[in-house]
Amino acid sequence: MMNGKKQPLYLLLLVCFLLLVITPALRAQDWVHTGTNLGVQHIRVAVASFKPLNNNAQTLPLKSIFDQTLFNDLKNAGIFDMVSPSMIPPEMPGSPSEIHLNLWSAAPANAAMVVFGNIAANNGQITVQGFLFDAKNPTTPQILGKQYSDLANDEATRMIAHRFADEIISRLGGGINGICETHIYFVSNRTGHKEIWVMDYDGQDAHQITHLGDVALSPRVSPDNTRIAFSALGRDGWAIRMYSLTLHRLVYFRAPVGNSFSPAWTSDGTKLAFSASGPSGNNEIYTIGANGGDLHRITAFRGPDVSPVWNPKTNSQIAWVSGRTGLPQIYIMNSDGSGIQRMTDGGYAVSPSWSPSGQFLAFAWNRHYGPGVLGGQDIYVMDIASKRWIEVTHGAGNNDFPSWSPDTRHIVFQRDNQIWTMLSDGTDQQQLTHIGQNIMPNWSWK
Amino acid sequence: MLSEFRNPISFARRSTANRRTVALIAGLVATLALAGCHKKVKAAPPPPPPAPSAPAPTASITATPDTITVGQSTVLSWHTTDATSASIEGLGPVPTSGTRTVSPTESTDFNLTATGDGGTANATAHVTVNTAPAAPMAESNLTEQQFEENVKPVFFDFDSYSIRPDAQSVVAQDASFLNQHPNVNVVIGGYCDDRGSIEYNLALGENRANAAKQALVNAGVSPNRLRTVSYGKEKQFCTEENESCWQQNRRAQFTMDQ
Incomplete structure (x- = not known):
């Protein structure tokens, strides 16, 4: 055996050896699939077909919409292992007295949780009763029992499914609210002009918000869902405009600087950061009160400074894009402009989005950008404290404008002029839009 | 590969910065000298006219x-x-x-x-x-077409907003035409090719428009006649995906400000 004096040296050598071996391996990483909760066993959830309680002409079509929306919501949540519909027991329990839990907990379903209930349309009203049962606890299985009633139409039925899904996700997902009732704001040219649009988080029910007839870009919804800040092209160039979602019209907002665009809200809704023309004709980062007062310029450097976002956890830091050294890179600074740190080490890096937890930046990066160099731009997620990053899209199209969902489990982004979502580890990518060009998505705060 | 590509750029930036510093110092010296001259003139008051008698003025x-x-x-x-x-x-x-x-x-x-x-x-x-105007061409007669034929766009390099050496003569001709037509106001639009990201290109377009504006101002055009608008990659001149088309889109375009 070794004596006590030699052991530290031996350990030191071992550590040095490991560093030599591991560091280049980290540097050389090209594309490694990693993610959150990869080692965690997802809860296995079965969703029963909801039982229609009457023969009303609306009941069956709305039941079909409800069943599909609820299943997709739970599947999209990213925290469940969904039992395939083909493995579900041949029964349609409408109430707790009609379910045989042993059928659901046994193979092939092997469900840990069962979602079931009933649905009926009557006199223009839709009523849904939903239950969440723990299949492994036959004595006291009920976790949730909910009843919903609303107008008997497609949108209201989808919304009931979203609300019930969010209850389930919150209950089984560690208390983190689901995102099924959230919205995605985006820019679409479906009318022939780039206007601001909104859709449900799953791409359903898209509708137009602005009707300016020129170019509107960069929609950013306020944290309380009452206003959208965006940038619009006018006679004197770009200006930040404000649309009220409660009044359904533009409301007065004026940032007294030219060429202003790419607004970003603090998570308390009191301030905005944006990019605007500075004293020397360069675009700089400014902050302003949400009422239009208290303007501050917080960058002063040659080269473009654009696309600011606040750290939503503290509202004391801003990440943004700067071309001060050539091609655009991601930087972070304190919200008074001090403490500047460069986050990316080259290539072409744009469009940061700060995760609601404050821990991560998502952004678009083309690591080998240059004249004549081919290659796509992908979405990356960086841990801010360590500056370690993972590439979450790979080898598919040109990706830009990632935006975090409020639960940090999802990212919406733009790929080749359409809007997609994915889990924040890059899995479960889904295209949400198909008509026209749809770009610059922004996920609502709640 | 990447560093080879980047180093010349940062070198070029530094030398521009140096030139700028020199120009700044020269400007300061000139300003001081002028200020000095001005003072001397003021410091020499005309001698009071001695008027013992009263001759007729x-x-x-x-x-x-x-x-x-x-x-x-x-x-x-x-x-x-x-x-x-x-x-x-x-x-x-x-x-x-x-x-x-x-x-x-x-x-x-x-x-x-x-x-x-x-x-x-x-x-x-x-x-x-x-009352008859003496100008060879009245402003009201200046058509968009004549303007466009005489005030040519300035083209830029990839991801750059520096006026290229080959664009200097274009700027000089543009400025000369504008100086001959002092009542025409001008919108300078900054444009980018469609490869970069939308928001970054809006800033790059603003920089290109401002670079063209500054070049015209240096050539004697009053800044009060010039207005900049960045179009980023929102209004493209050419929509093919090749270098000649991208070059067409990387420009500062001049139009009459109506």
Whole structure:
């Protein structure tokens, strides 16, 4: 055996050896699939077909919409292992007295949780009763029992499914609210002009918000869902405009600087950061009160400074894009402009989005950008404290404008002029839009 | 690969910065020198006229030129002797000797009255103002097409907003045309090719428009006539995915400001 004096040296050598071996391996990483909760066993959830309680002409079509929306919501949540519909027991329990839990907990379903209930349309009203049962606890299985009633139409039925899904996700997902009732704001040219649009988080029910007839870009919804800040092209160039979602019209907002665009809200809704023309004709980062007062310029450097976002956890830091050294890179600074740190080490890096937890930046990066160099731009997620990053899209199209969902489990982004979502580890990518060009998505705060 | 590509750029930036510093210092020195000159002039007051007796004052005034068209100006210069005060009708009290630039809109007699202890003296300069415009091309006749033929766009390199050496002559010609048409205001649009990200390109377009504006200002065009708008990659001149098309889109474009 070794004596006590030699052991530290031996350990030191071992550590040095490991560093030599591991560091280049980290540097050389090209594309490694990693993610959150990869080692965690997802809860296995079965969703029963909801039982229609009457023969009303609306009941069956709305039941079909409800069943599909609820299943997709739970599947999209990213925290469940969904039992395939083909493995579900041949029964349609409408109430707790009609379910045989042993059928659901046994193979092939092997469900840990069962979602079931009933649905009926009557006199223009839709009523849904939903239950969440723990299949492994036959004595006291009920976790949730909910009843919903609303107008008997497609949108209201989808919304009931979203609300019930969010209850389930919150209950089984560690208390983190689901995102099924959230919205995605985006820019679409479906009318022939780039206007601001909104859709449900799953791409359903898209509708137009602005009707300016020129170019509107960069929609950013306020944290309380009452206003959208965006940038619009006018006679004197770009200006930040404000649309009220409660009044359904533009409301007065004026940032007294030219060429202003790419607004970003603090998570308390009191301030905005944006990019605007500075004293020397360069675009700089400014902050302003949400009422239009208290303007501050917080960058002063040659080269473009654009696309600011606040750290939503503290509202004391801003990440943004700067071309001060050539091609655009991601930087972070304190919200008074001090403490500047460069986050990316080259290539072409744009469009940061700060995760609601404050821990991560998502952004678009083309690591080998240059004249004549081919290659796509992908979405990356960086841990801010360590500056370690993972590439979450790979080898598919040109990706830009990632935006975090409020639960940090999802990212919406733009790929080749359409809007997609994915889990924040890059899995479960889904295209949400198909008509026209749809770009610059922004996920609502709640 | 990446570092090879980047190093020349940062080197170029540094040398521009140095040149800028030199230019700045030169400018400061010039400003100081001018300020010094100005002071000297002020520091030398005219000696007070000794007037023991009271001779009659004399007055003379001329206008150069004495015939102008509307919008042009002429220089009045006058001289008096043995006067304690002087005034020109329509201009009010003036120094006993001096010059003044005036732009009368119709034919005018400028009456100089010199008053001294020995009495008063009068002199008159007549300025004829023609209403017919003398400019070779009236502004109202300048069409968009003529403007476009004479004020050519400035093209830029990839991800750059520096005026290239081959664009200097374009800027000089643009500025010369604009200086000949001082009543035309101009919108400078900054444009980018469609490869970069939308928001970054809006800033890059603004930088390109401002670089073109600064070049025109340096060539003598008043900044008050120039307005910049960045179009980023929102309004493309060419939509194919090749270098010649991308080059078409990386520009500062000039249009008449209506």
